Amino acid sequence: MSLAAPLLRQAQRTPSWLLIGTLVPSVLVAVPLFYVAVRSFEAGLTGIASEIFRERTFDLLVNTLTLAACVTTAAAAIGTAFAWCVERTDLPMRRAWRVLASLPLAVPAFVASFAWSSFHAGFESMAGAIFILSLASYPLVYLPVAAALRSMEPAFEDVSRSLGKGRWETFFRVILPQAGPALGAGALLVLTHMFAEFGALSLLRVQTFTTAIFASYELQFDSATAALQAAVLVLLCLPAAYGEMRLRRKIGVARVGRGSARRMAPVRLGRWRLPVFLCFCLSFALSLGVPLLILVYWLTVGFSAGRGHSDILPAIGGSLSLAVPGAFVVVLLALSPVLLSVRHEGPLSRAADRLPYIVHGLPGLVVALALVFVSIHYLRAFYQTVGLLMAAYAILFLPQAQSALRASIELVPARLEEAARSLGRRPLAAFMSVTVPNILPGIGAALALIALELMRELTSTLMLAPIGVATLATEVWTHTNDGEYAAAAPFAALLVAVSALPVYFFTRRSIGIEDIQ
Amino acid sequence: MSEIVRRRFLQGGAAVGAAFLFPAPFVRSAGAEDVRTLILYNGQHRQTTDAVVQAFAEATGILIAARNGSSAQLANQMIEEGDASPADVFYAEESSPIAALSERGLLAKLDDGILRQVPARYAAKDGSWISVSARCRVVAYNKSMISESDMPASVLDFASDAWKDKVAIVPTSGAFQQQIVAVEQLHGRDKALAWLKGLKENGRVYNTNNAAMQAVEDGDIATALINNYYWFSVAREIGTENMRSALHYIGHRDAGALVTVSAAAVLKSGRKQALAQQFVAYMMSEEGQKVIAASMAEYPLRRGIKSPYALKPFEELDPPDIAPDDLGDGSAALALEREAGLA
Numbered sequence: 026m027s028l029a030a031p032l033l034r035q036a037q038r039t040p041s042w043l044l045i046g047t048l049v050p051s052v053l054v055a056v057p058l059f060y061v062a063v064r065s066f067e068a069g070l071t072g073i074a075s076e077i078f079r080e081r082t083f084d085l086l087v088n089t090l091t092l093a094a095c096v097t098t099a100a101a102a103i104g105t106a107f108a109w110c111v112e113r114t115d116l117p118m119r120r121a122w123r124v125l126a127s128l129p130l131a132v133p134a135f136v137a138s139f140a141w142s143s144f145h146a147g148f149e150s151m152a153g154a155i156f157i158l159s160l161a162s163y164p165l166v167y168l169p170v171a172a173a174l175r176s177m178e179p180a181f182e183d184v185s186r187s188l189g190k191g192r193w194e195t196f197f198r199v200i201l202p203q204a205g206p207a208l209g210a211g212a213l214l215v216l217t218h219m220f221a222e223f224g225a226l227s228l229l230r231v232q233t234f235t236t237a238i239f240a241s242y243e244l245q246f247d248s249a250t251a252a253l254q255a256a257v258l259v260l261l262c263l264p265a266a267y268g269e270m271r272l273r274r275k276i277g278v279a280r281v282g283r284g285s286a287r288r289m290a291p292v293r294l295g296r297w298r299l300p301v302f303l304c305f306c307l308s309f310a311l312s313l314g315v316p317l318l319i320l321v322y323w324l325t326v327g328f329s330a331g332r333g334h335s336d337i338l339p340a341i342g343g344s345l346s347l348a349v350p351g352a353f354v355v356v357l358l359a360l361s362p363v364l365l366s367v368r369h370e371g372p373l374s375r376a377a378d379r380l381p382y383i384v385h386g387l388p389g390l391v392v393a394l395a396l397v398f399v400s401i402h403y404l405r406a407f408y409q410t411v412g413l414l415m416a417a418y419a420i421l422f423l424p425q426a427q428s429a430l431r432a433s434i435e436l437v438p439a440r441l442e443e444a445a446r447s448l449g450r451r452p453l454a455a456f457m458s459v460t461v462p463n464i465l466p467g468i469g470a471a472l473a474l475i476a477l478e479l480m481r482e483l484t485s486t487l488m489l490a491p492i493g494v495a496t497l498a499t500e501v502w503t504h505t506n507d508g509e510y511a512a513a514a515p516f517a518a519l520l521v522a523v524s525a526l527p528v529y530f531f532t533r534r535s536i537g538i539e540d541i542q
Numbered sequence: 543m544s545e546i547v548r549r550r551f552l553q554g555g556a557a558v559g560a561a562f563l564f565p566a567p568f569v570r571s572a573g574a575e576d577v578r579t580l581i582l583y584n585g586q587h588r589q590t591t592d593a594v595v596q597a598f599a600e601a602t603g604i605l606i607a608a609r610n611g612s613s614a615q616l617a618n619q620m621i622e623e624g625d626a627s628p629a630d631v632f633y634a635e636e637s638s639p640i641a642a643l644s645e646r647g648l649l650a651k652l653d654d655g656i657l658r659q660v661p662a663r664y665a666a667k668d669g670s671w672i673s674v675s676a677r678c679r680v681v682a683y684n685k686s687m688i689s690e691s692d693m694p695a696s697v698l699d700f701a702s703d704a705w706k707d708k709v710a711i712v713p714t715s716g717a718f719q720q721q722i723v724a725v726e727q728l729h730g731r732d733k734a735l736a737w738l739k740g741l742k743e744n745g746r747v748y749n750t751n752n753a754a755m756q757a758v759e760d761g762d763i764a765t766a767l768i769n770n771y772y773w774f775s776v777a778r779e780i781g782t783e784n785m786r787s788a789l790h791y792i793g794h795r796d797a798g799a800l801v802t803v804s805a806a807a808v809l810k811s812g813r814k815q816a817l818a819q820q821f822v823a824y825m826m827s828e829e830g831q832k833v834i835a836a837s838m839a840e841y842p843l844r845r846g847i848k849s850p851y852a853l854k855p856f857e858e859l860d861p862p863d864i865a866p867d868d869l870g871d872g873s874a875a876l877a878l879e880r881e882a883g884l885a
Contacts, residue, residue: 084883142753146760149753228753230753236749239714242615242618243615243715244876244885246642246646248618328779329778394618394622397623401626405626408626408628409628487610487615488615492581503588506752507588508755510779511779
């Protein structure tokens with residue numbers, strides 16, 4: 026049996042490689058903040074005031090918050106319910122559902138929203154957007170919560186039940202608090218994702234700060250308005266990131282080793298078994314079936330079918346050549362802040378760990394322009410190199426990598442590394458030989474997730490990739506932009522197919538399916 | 543994919559691969575610095591650009607590497623880049639992004655020989671850019687929801703209560719913005735503002751032109767204020783005979799019949815001025831204009847070239863007397879949109 030106890034945090038000296046490793050992503054993330062601040066202040070104080078206190082800003086605020094709050098709540102509810110059903114009940118085919126439930130991640134939101142909006146115009150509304158985006162983003166909650174449920178200490182639940190508490194009370198007072206950090210981290214990702222969502226909303230007639238930022242850059246040149254709108258988005262992310270940090274701090278649960286977890290008897294669903302099973306089938310059909318059907322429909326009706334087939338291989342090559350090295354760079358950069366915040370807790374390490382989440386609410390366009398600005402002015406030789414694009418990827422996707430890494434890093438006790446140190450290893454060597462092998466599953470999961478996100482990234486790839494490089498995502502954009510939906514279909518389908526691989530891998534890694542086989 | 547683009551891709555791919563094999567991923571790929579390779583920032587529909595780039599390469603042997611994106615985003619990028627921009631030529635879907643670059647002094651003057659290829663009104667007054675092809679503002683309507691005889695005489699009428707929930711607008715589109723400038727120049731600021739307020743009240747806002755066009759085709763809304771080519775791109779995709787929507791040309795020198803253009807320019811900061819001028823000259827040559835006209839449903843602007851598409855003859859459009867250069871970079875329109883609560 027494993028032992029769950031608050032981690033003993035010792036006041037030990039932080040190794041310098043960890044500090045430097047944390048400084049790099051912090052500096053990167055500060056770049057768009059710097060850019061937004063510089064551009065905002067160009068508007069002058071009166072300009073800022075007149076921009077912020079407009080009816081339009083208020084409308085955008087209401088829309089952005091409504092969308093983000095509703096999608097986050099719905100995704101959290103669906104994700105948690107699915108995770109519990111898959112991990113703790115006698116749901117039919119639960120082993121298959123473990124992977125299937127996360128597959129909607131492979132469908133880019135703009136493909137889903139195109140599918141639904143061409144199905145019925147009623148989906149081109151706030152309610153429709155909430156529906157589509159909730160279905161597309163619940164896996165971001167489902168995955169960490171399912172992983173948390175699997176690694177949870179069953180003894181707590183036994184104690185609760187033995188004290189005469191019912192199933193519901195046990196769920197809400199014992200299970201949910203333990204899953205809290207995982208749920209909170211997933212929900213924060215969804216929330217900030219919604220702040221930055223553009224592709225899906227451009228088809229759905231919903232205006233948020235991010236669609237307004239894109240519009241400002243469409244209608245205006247060297248725009249202070251767009252910068253101010255981006256500043257508002259950053260301000261919206263602050264309380265969310267702070268709240269999640271508080272949630273994490275209240276519950277510090279860790280255990281030593283993975284233990285020989287006793288298998289729990291699954292909860293019998295009884296007469297609910299079939300309805301719950303049908304719910305799973307329905308959500309699968311809605312989130313994956315409908316978008317794929319629409320791709321098939323495009324292929325069969327459009328005259329542009331077949332156009333650009335010779336671009337397919339280069340586009341796959343382009344996607345992989347950027348996404349795979351990109352994933353390594355992003356995950357490498359994400360390691361230090363997570364390690365620092367887990368091992369050497371303090372206000373500074375917590376801030377460094379949370380900083381990327383604040384910027385995660387910014388659209389890719391702002392991040393890309395910030396990097397153009399900074400590299401042109403201060404690092405001209407870097408401009409339009411793969412290196413700069415990797416920096417953009419890091420700024421955009423660090424939080425996802427951090428979330429994927431955190432669970433496995435929290436499970437490795439610092440004492441293992443201390444034992445290696447006491448045997449004479451240098452800090453870095455001790456880390457490499459003891460900690461790294463233990464967190465490999467987390468690293469694998471993070472690599473898969475980031476590769477997935479990078480493959481569908483569009484805006485900063487268009488602006489910053491070395492000239493002439495095309496990816497699956499840029500090809501889909503080109504063809505749909507010209508109304509050639511049939512020509513876009515194979516690229517979109519390939520994007521889903523190529524994304525399904527990392528999703529599958531990520532799911533296996535992060536839920537730890539190998540355990541039960 | 544053309545041979546040149548393929549070669550460029552392979553070079554790019556090799557550079558990317560090599561960059562990761564060696565511990566120096568931050569060097570600029572050498573291919574882009576090639577003296578014989580022009581760098582094009584392209585905001586025009588890609589099939590058009592691909593066609594003209596390929597024809598140019600076949601005619602001259604000069605290679606072109608293109609960065610694709612939306613015209614306005616590319617213009618914003620070039621403004622951030624300033625003197626350090628790697629771009630030699632900018633080919634924009636609309637004239638306002640290119641006018642914005644011109645106002646900031648980032649464009650070189652085009653050779654007189656190039657400027658003479660089109661009627662004077664289609665070139666910038668300072669000679670810094672040239673219109674490549676033209677299209678017309680139109681009303682797309684769903685044939686089963688409304689008949690063409692019920693169309694108003696002026697685009698201004700769409701702001702009235704009679705059109706409540708019957709007209710789709712795209713306030714974030716550059717062409718709609720140019721239409722606002724036209725209304726302002728023809729009728730004055732107050733009327734333009736009242737028009738926009740009416741449209742905000744009665745019209746339905748869409749986020750992209752394609753979405754608005756699709757909504758009319760699907761019967762979700764009766765009409766949309768768009769450019770003519772959006773209808774042709776749907777028609778090309780599903781077949782003209784299957785179209786449930788049609789185009790109404792307002793004419794009568796009304797702002798609703800405004801002619802807008804795609805445009806090209808040479809960047810002042812480019813290091814290959816002569817080659818860049820040569821490429822723009824090719825775009826405006828008889829050969830180049832034929833290639834461009836064949837690739838999309840727009841009016842070629844060089845005298846004597848006809849579009850192979852079934853477009854309404856250019857002479858019958860009867861547009862208002864507003865030249866592309868008069869439309870500027872659209873900042874006046876944005877102020878109006880903001881006042882009306884549309885932006």
